[in-house]
Amino acid sequence: MPDISVVLPSILQPLAGGQSVLTAPAEGPVKVGSLLDSVTGNYPVLARRLRDETGALRRYVNIYVDGDEVRRLQGLETEVAPGQEVLVIQSVAGG
């Protein structure tokens, strides 16, 4: 069964037990929100870094599916197919 991979930036990897890639088994397309639920289920602190307690993606957290940022797609409803890779990248922002 092909997996869906979620690639974490180095700054978040300590919150996932040092892993740079989290994987979720998938038999068909899954939504990004469900994918995040799945891969962060054992890492609640990591989950809170990506989304606030309402479930909203944090403003300066960007999630890319095949090179497209999900806000330009269907947000957390964006579907990801088995075998695809999802990138978590922080915005270049601040001063």
Place this chain on the structure above:
Amino acid sequence: MGCMATGENFVLAIGTKKGLWLATSQDRQQWSFSGPHFLMSEIPSIGIDTRDGRTRIMVGVRSEHWGSTVAHSDDLGATWTEPEQGAITFPADTGAAVERIWQIYPDAESRPGVVWAGAEPISVWKSTDGGEHFELNRGLWDHPHRSEWGAGYGGAAAHSIVVNRAGDNVHIAMSTGGVYRSLDGGTSWQPRNKGISVRFMPDPYPEFGQCVHKIAADAVVEGRLYAQNHHGVYRTDDNGENWNSIAEGLPADFGFVMLTHPRREGTAWVVPLKADGERIPPEGHLAVHRTDDAGATWKRLDSGLPGREYNSVLRDAASVDSAEPAGVYFGTRGGTVYASADEGESFTEVASHLPDVLCVRAAVISGVALQVPERAAAGGA
């Protein structure tokens, strides 16, 4: 490393826009620094809990990227713990998310597990397990005035919490909304702003809506509190029923800081800023002002402070310790921190060139063994 020291020691915690610095001292003159902790996260709130024999440092941590959380350390910052499920998170039914933790307030010695917190959006929280998990105060969250509370420049937050010795009487201050009081330990809340002006509104004396910047309780007199308002410095002697101006004698009535003495009646400190539209120390001359008679007169204190300083001092960027004489500490938005071991009579610069100082807290940590570096230099941060 040098000797191990025991006895009366001091810890100074400096929360900035880009991280936390911790310092320890035996004499409040020479400080040994560690940091930055939480580099690139702002630290808008710090609580140092020395009750029940512990030394727990709790910090509100906020990253533009990764949100707000609360962490604590029981070993002076050597290690930090963040509760897995989060110490402060809004219940799902509220539909809200924590933006920033503005205040962490350890309750009285007689209630050693209780810690209060104030947050943005405007909310008050209470922990009964030493600050590891907080419950949302529903009485304030569901308050009928909520839709009329506004945001100050820094956000809409409950930023001051004062609890009396018995624990039944709680005052909070919010920007903007003003002072609210609970007489039942926080179950229900009523505005208590009579006499506090809102010069920027058409009605200068509304029931609520004031932008009270900070409140603090008198060390001795029950029911006496002091307030630094958005223009105006006030005192109440009747538990918030009436507020009266004590601004006469100050060079300006604007500012953010209000500190009170840990033991002595009638002693409070403010750091005046020129005006709403000119948020700098008056004429660029930074000074702390202290009253020892509950605001009847003020004494200007600037020994050891620079001749020119154009940075302001934010509402929680100042603290007192509980030693005798009390120490007074504050930091500027220019990243300089000053400390006084004699109640403000003379200051020394203990750190400089830090990021904007958002929060300063200091405490006596009696009996804690400290590693004292051989070269413990002032300004080591």
